[in-house]
Amino acid sequence: MELVSPVEPNFHLKANRTFTGLRRHAWVLVPIIAGGSLYYPPLGLGVAAIMVLIMVSGFFQGRYFCGNVCPHGSIFDRLSLPVSLNKKIPAFFRSPILKWGFFGFYMVMFVVRLGRVAPFWGDVEFLGRFGALMGNQYLVMPTIVGVSLSFLNPRTWCSFCPMGTTGQVMYKLGKALRLNRKTDRKVTISAPEQCHTCATCARVCPMQLEPYKNWNGENQFDNEVCIRCGTCVEHCPADLLSLATAHEAKKLREATSLEGYEKRHAVSAQIERITQLRENVRELTFKTNGNNGDHRSNGSAMGFEPGQFVLVKVGDDPEVFRAYSISSTDPNDPERLSVTVMNKPGGYGSHAVFGRFEEGQEVQLEGPMGRELVVDKQADKVLFIAGGIGITPFVPIAKDLVGDPGAVNSATLLYGVNKEHEFLYDDYFSELADQSEVFDYVKAVAFPDGDWTGHTGFVTAVLQEMDLRDYKIYMCGPPPMVNAVMKTLKQMQAEGRGTSDEFVYYETAS
Numbered sequence: 035m036e037l038v039s040p041v042e043p044n045f046h047l048k049a050n051r052t053f054t055g056l057r058r059h060a061w062v063l064v065p066i067i068a069g070g071s072l073y074y075p076p077l078g079l080g081v082a083a084i085m086v087l088i089m090v091s092g093f094f095q096g097r098y099f100c101g102n103v104c105p106h107g108s109i110f111d112r113l114s115l116p117v118s119l120n121k122k123i124p125a126f127f128r129s130p131i132l133k134w135g136f137f138g139f140y141m142v143m144f145v146v147r148l149g150r151v152a153p154f155w156g157d158v159e160f161l162g163r164f165g166a167l168m169g170n171q172y173l174v175m176p177t178i179v180g181v182s183l184s185f186l187n188p189r190t191w192c193s194f195c196p197m198g199t200t201g202q203v204m205y206k207l208g209k210a211l212r213l214n215r216k217t218d219r220k221v222t223i224s225a226p227e228q229c230h231t232c233a234t235c236a237r238v239c240p241m242q243l244e245p246y247k248n249w250n251g252e253n254q255f256d257n258e259v260c261i262r263c264g265t266c267v268e269h270c271p272a273d274l275l276s277l278a279t280a281h282e283a284k285k286l287r288e289a290t291s292l293e294g295y296e297k298r299h300a301v302s303a304q305i306e307r308i309t310q311l312r313e314n315v316r317e318l319t320f321k322t323n324g325n326n327g328d329h330r331s332n333g334s335a336m337g338f339e340p341g342q343f344v345l346v347k348v349g350d351d352p353e354v355f356r357a358y359s360i361s362s363t364d365p366n367d368p369e370r371l372s373v374t375v376m377n378k379p380g381g382y383g384s385h386a387v388f389g390r391f392e393e394g395q396e397v398q399l400e401g402p403m404g405r406e407l408v409v410d411k412q413a414d415k416v417l418f419i420a421g422g423i424g425i426t427p428f429v430p431i432a433k434d435l436v437g438d439p440g441a442v443n444s445a446t447l448l449y450g451v452n453k454e455h456e457f458l459y460d461d462y463f464s465e466l467a468d469q470s471e472v473f474d475y476v477k478a479v480a481f482p483d484g485d486w487t488g489h490t491g492f493v494t495a496v497l498q499e500m501d502l503r504d505y506k507i508y509m510c511g512p513p514p515m516v517n518a519v520m521k522t523l524k525q526m527q528a529e530g531r532g533t534s535d536e537f538v539y540y541e542t543a544s
């Protein structure tokens with residue numbers, strides 16, 4: 035069976051973009067205003083209200099309206115997205131010539147048409163005629179043209195929408211007058227050093243912008259086309275993004291610790307060995323080749339602490355990396371490191387690892403990174419909770435603890451999978467447990483097939499049988515497992531047999 039499709043996955047993702055009730059439902063205003071004004075023209079006056087809102091919010095917050103309030107934006111993100119091809123927006127539609135030319139044309143047409151209804155000012159007919167003018171414009175432009183273009187990409191229209199450009203013009207004015215610094219919330223990264231360069235922010239961006247490549251000196255994405263929709267913020271897997279003012283960005287910068295990221299550097303490496311662990315899981319062993327000439331590179335080896343992860347380049351144009359926990363069974367070999375990757379059908383990185391990577395091939399690595407799963411060896415008792423592919427960081431961690439007589443007094447690995455054949459490194463952990471007085475290995479299978487005699491159910495069921503007081507807990511697994519465990523830990527805390535929140539560390543591997 036083919037592990038990956040020969041077709042490269044689409045770079046742009048159909049990720050959820052509607053996080054508020056307003057964004058989900060604002061689209062109903064379009065048929066009411068655009069359609070309704072054909073029968074009752076004063077309804078078209080709603081467009082005038084929208085224009086005023088765009089101008090006022092544009093002055094203070096740039097194109098915030100487009101990403102959070104606009105009824106057409108709601109159509110594009112809620113109704114068009116599921117059926118859209120979601121392709122790259124053609125350069126023509128994003129060109130400044132089209133955008134500013136169309137803006138000028140729209141404004142001239144608007145003034146000319148306004149001139150036609152102006153003689154009715156003060157007359158009872160004025161509101162009807164003005165409403166019809168606005169409603170008509172709303173129907174033809176964003177509704178008919180915008181929705182038609184949305185089948186190519188939902189937000190194609192927004193690249194040259196004259197109303198959006200009006201918001202941008204007002205924003206320029208606010209910036210020039212320095213009156214919007216306290217209200218101007220831009221996409222902000224807590225620390226670029228922690229960025230996985232995974233490009234998820236660019237892949238989910240409705241406007242197809244690339245925040246991760248364009249941070250300014252204040253760690254902000256200073257782009258006037260950004261509609262402040264927060265989609266990148268919601269989907270960043272490293273949870274590094276927020277919408278913040280320049281002042282908030284500064285505070286965030288000062289409060290962010292770079293511990294665990296200070297040794298990050300770039301090296302080139304050769305894929306020395308690919309070991310198929312299961313049909314959809316393979317272990318890649320890299321031999322580092324030295325400084326790759328990158329200005330961030332400071333040496334050949336990548337010394338890491340067990341529990342850290344590394345970035346592997348999976349695409350050149352655009353440059354995209356994927357984060358994988360270091361799963362080396364020999365943490366003391368400075369020139370070799372391994373990662374263990376599960377194939378995600380349709381995944382961008384999976385397509386590279388399972389479709390293109392072969393032994394002998396050169397790849398770029400960056401790391402080591404991360405601190406969450408680096409174990410405090412001074413702790414008395416530690417519990418590791420792993421789900422599925424989340425077992426990987428515990429491979430070097432367990433060996434390191436077992437080989438260090440000065441480390442913790444008790445370490446338990448609780449490993450949960452759906453089916454018994456899904457356990458990875460099972461013999462390895464069993465052998466470590468046999469050799470060691472301090473290391474215990476507990477397995478749980480959620481839906482066993484055959485004559486499984488161990489724990490049946492999720493890891494949370496096993497946790498319920500434990501007393502976790504005085505434990506430090508390190509966890510890695512898919513988000514549903516992490517969320518379920520956190521809930522169970524809270525409940526156990528309330529019952530007086532849990533550990534405190536500050537002793538729970540986790541990373542999600544999904």
Ligand SMILES: Cc1cc2nc3c(=O)[nH]c(=O)nc-3n(C[C@H](O)[C@H](O)[C@H](O)COP(=O)(O)OP(=O)(O)OC[C@H]3O[C@@H](n4cnc5c(N)ncnc54)[C@H](O)[C@@H]3O)c2cc1C
Binds near residue numbers: 272356380
């Ligand atoms: C610190 C860390 C350590 C990790 N360690 C490991 C490890 O050891 N082994 C391992 O296999 N993985 C690990 N991961 C996960 C890994 O980095 C990748 O995220 C995972 O392999 C999937 O990448 P991909 O490029 O194949 O899939 P992607 O292209 O990222 O997509 C995966 C699937 O989800 C969908 N999708 C992705 N993002 C979204 C979104 N925002 N909205 C909607 N749909 C979306 C895609 O369509 C696709 O079907 C780790 C992640 C982190 C953050």
Ligand code: SF4
Binds near residue numbers: 239243245261
């Ligand atoms: S950069 Fe982020 S906030 Fe701005 S438009 Fe793109 S997804 Fe929305």
Ligand code: SF4
Binds near residue numbers: 231232271274
């Ligand atoms: S989504 Fe990925 S590339 Fe973008 S900021 Fe977050 S970690 Fe970095």
